[in-house]
Amino acid sequence: MSETRIAIAGAGGRMGRTLVQAVTETEGLVLGAATERAGSSLLGADAGELAGVGPLGVAVAAELSEVFDDFDVLIDFTAPAVTIAHLELCRVAGRRMVIGTTGLDATQRAAIAGAGETIGIVFAPNMSVGVNLCFRLLDIAARVLGDEVDIEIIEAHHRHKVDAPSGTALRMGEVIAEALGRDLKEVAVYGREGHAGPRERRTIGFETIRAGDIVGEHSVWFVADGERIEIAHKASSRMNFARGAMRAAGWIAGRERGLFDMQDVLGLRAYR
Numbered sequence: 160m161s162e163t164r165i166a167i168a169g170a171g172g173r174m175g176r177t178l179v180q181a182v183t184e185t186e187g188l189v190l191g192a193a194t195e196r197a198g199s200s201l202l203g204a205d206a207g208e209l210a211g212v213g214p215l216g217v218a219v220a221a222e223l224s225e226v227f228d229d230f231d232v233l234i235d236f237t238a239p240a241v242t243i244a245h246l247e248l249c250r251v252a253g254r255r256m257v258i259g260t261t262g263l264d265a266t267q268r269a270a271i272a273g274a275g276e277t278i279g280i281v282f283a284p285n286m287s288v289g290v291n292l293c294f295r296l297l298d299i300a301a302r303v304l305g306d307e308v309d310i311e312i313i314e315a316h317h318r319h320k321v322d323a324p325s326g327t328a329l330r331m332g333e334v335i336a337e338a339l340g341r342d343l344k345e346v347a348v349y350g351r352e353g354h355a356g357p358r359e360r361r362t363i364g365f366e367t368i369r370a371g372d373i374v375g376e377h378s379v380w381f382v383a384d385g386e387r388i389e390i391a392h393k394a395s396s397r398m399n400f401a402r403g404a405m406r407a408a409g410w411i412a413g414r415e416r417g418l419f420d421m422q423d424v425l426g427l428r429a430y431r
């Protein structure tokens with residue numbers, strides 16, 4: 160069987176470097192291309208050297224259009240505007256995508272859904288198997304505990320993270336709200352300050368911590384009078400996300416079109 164050629168966008172970033180390393184550790188995948196922003200000091204560097212795995216013979220390019228002949232699946236963990244620009248290029252060129260970027264607005268998410276009618280896309284705010292298992296556990300907890308508990312979602316990330324709450328925390332809120340028949344847009348409360356008033360049972364609270372080098376921590380509290388259930392995930396390495404992205408890339412390589420997430424890749428929908 161032939162290998163799937165992977166392109167990594169943002170190959171010099173925190174996730175980009177980890178993704179390049181993960182490609183070299185994954186059977187059936189090979190690095191075909193790597194990109195960085197135009198003007199970056201990293202252009203022309205060997206992507207393997209940047210990732211600390213030794214030379215791979217793939218020079219970092221400034222434009223995706225320069226390397227279209229060199230890859231089958233683009234893995235994009237960059238920034239919303241960058242991802243959307245890449246999306247349009249991949250849609251026209253017929254290249255599949257794995258998108259891990261968070262912080263996209265409703266219009267940008269709709270663009271991804273639209274492109275899924277033409278190309279295969281896996282789009283997920285967290286590619287770790289553990290977090291995706293947590294999504295299923297949260298669905299069960301919310302259905303069992305229902306309106307008898309107050310629900311709070313607490314997330315912590317490194318000081319460089321630019322979007323808040325994290326994409327994972329928001330997805331956790333969506334999973335819980337859907338299980339409870341609530342609309343997250345109506346019940347979400349983001350941080351509290353001043354005279355916030357007593358808590359309303361149906362609200363779902365979000366608290367955000369940004370500090371140091373925390374890779375990514377999420378904790379959901381279901382609090383009743385006299386007991387508290389916590390469902391928590393703590394990432395101490397970005398390799399968990401990268402390995403999930405590799406599974407997604409191998410999986411989407413075999414699908415012509417459609418928008419999917421990690422629940423599809425991992426077969427977790429069967430547990431709903």
Ligand SMILES: NC(=O)C1=CN([C@@H]2O[C@H](COP(=O)(O)OP(=O)(O)OC[C@H]3O[C@@H](n4cnc5c(N)ncnc54)[C@H](OP(=O)(O)O)[C@@H]3O)[C@@H](O)[C@H]2O)C=CC1
Nearest residue numbers: 169171172173174195196236237259260261284285286400
């Ligand atoms: N789904 C998941 O499992 C996970 C998702 N994420 C998400 O991934 C995204 C990236 O996170 P992280 O790696 O920490 O961020 P970084 O800022 O470290 O990486 C982003 C990289 O993209 C580069 N870049 C900017 N513009 C372009 C362009 N036009 N073409 C190619 N590359 C470009 C940046 O370069 P420069 O710095 O020079 O601008 C940078 O190197 C975030 O949205 C984050 O939330 C993170 C971890 C897991």
Ligand SMILES: O=C(O)C1=N[C@H](C(=O)O)C[C@H](O)C1
Nearest residue numbers: 261284285320325326327375
């Ligand atoms: O920016 C990060 O680092 C991470 N972002 C993702 C998110 O916003 O949920 C996933 C992970 O927690 C790391």
